[in-house]
Amino acid sequence: MNRLVAFGCSLTYGEYLEDRDTQSWPAQLGKMLGVGVANISFPGDSNKAILYNILNFDFQEGDVCVILWTVPYRWTIFSDGSKEDEIIRLGAWQDTPRALAFVEHFWNEHDMTLDILEKSNHVQLLLEKKNIPVYHARSSFAFGHTVPEQKWDCANWLDIDFQIIRDKYEKASDGKHPGPLAYKEFADIIAKRMK
Numbered sequence: 001m002n003r004l005v006a007f008g009c010s011l012t013y014g015e016y017l018e019d020r021d022t023q024s025w026p027a028q029l030g031k032m033l034g035v036g037v038a039n040i041s042f043p044g045d046s047n048k049a050i051l052y053n054i055l056n057f058d059f060q061e062g063d064v065c066v067i068l069w070t071v072p073y074r075w076t077i078f079s080d081g082s083k084e085d086e087i088i089r090l091g092a093w094q095d096t097p098r099a100l101a102f103v104e105h106f107w108n109e110h111d112m113t114l115d116i117l118e119k120s121n122h123v124q125l126l127l128e129k130k131n132i133p134v135y136h137a138r139s140s141f142a143f144g145h146t147v148p149e150q151k152w153d154c155a156n157w158l159d160i161d162f163q164i165i166r167d168k169y170e171k172a173s174d175g176k177h178p179g180p181l182a183y184k185e186f187a188d189i190i191a192k193r194m195k
Helices: 025-033 047-055 097-105 109-129 162-168 180-194
Strands: 003-008 036-041 063-069 074-078 087-091 134-138 157-161
Touching (some): 003 047, 025 036, 025 180, 036 047, 047 063, 087 097, 109 134, 157 162, 157 180
Parallel strands (some): 003 036, 063 134, 134 157
Antiparallel strands (some): 074 087
């Protein structure tokens, strides 16, 4: 293993930490493993955006990939680049006309959770073909209870409920995102499961 490549949303980015370059879970996991880190994440990203980032990333021999899939109540619209808003991030917490339309007409927990499974399996098969080990984690097990186990699910899921971990520790400066101790425990568990 030469490099840890991590994908996700603000929970992977390290949003609201004093020093995300040392306190985020990818930074702490990379230090534990003694490897460099490529943290490819953006606050507010949906699972569609996470998949897009993975598909467009230039993986190298010796990379190991860990993905923290986000909650299913987000969506991303990619435009052709001819408009100002090339990337539109929608979430159920937003009070904009587009976000409200997304929630009213498009969002369904069962469907969006199934969508995460489809995306994770796509990534699993793609990275296996490239000989890149990949580990998948969910930001919360609270989502997914509506989808029964799928016989086609071949993703290498880590049995970690990050929500339980993040609720045990002091939060970051916004009072919502995890603080460094939650990220440390998450990184510790991932490191043990990778061995």
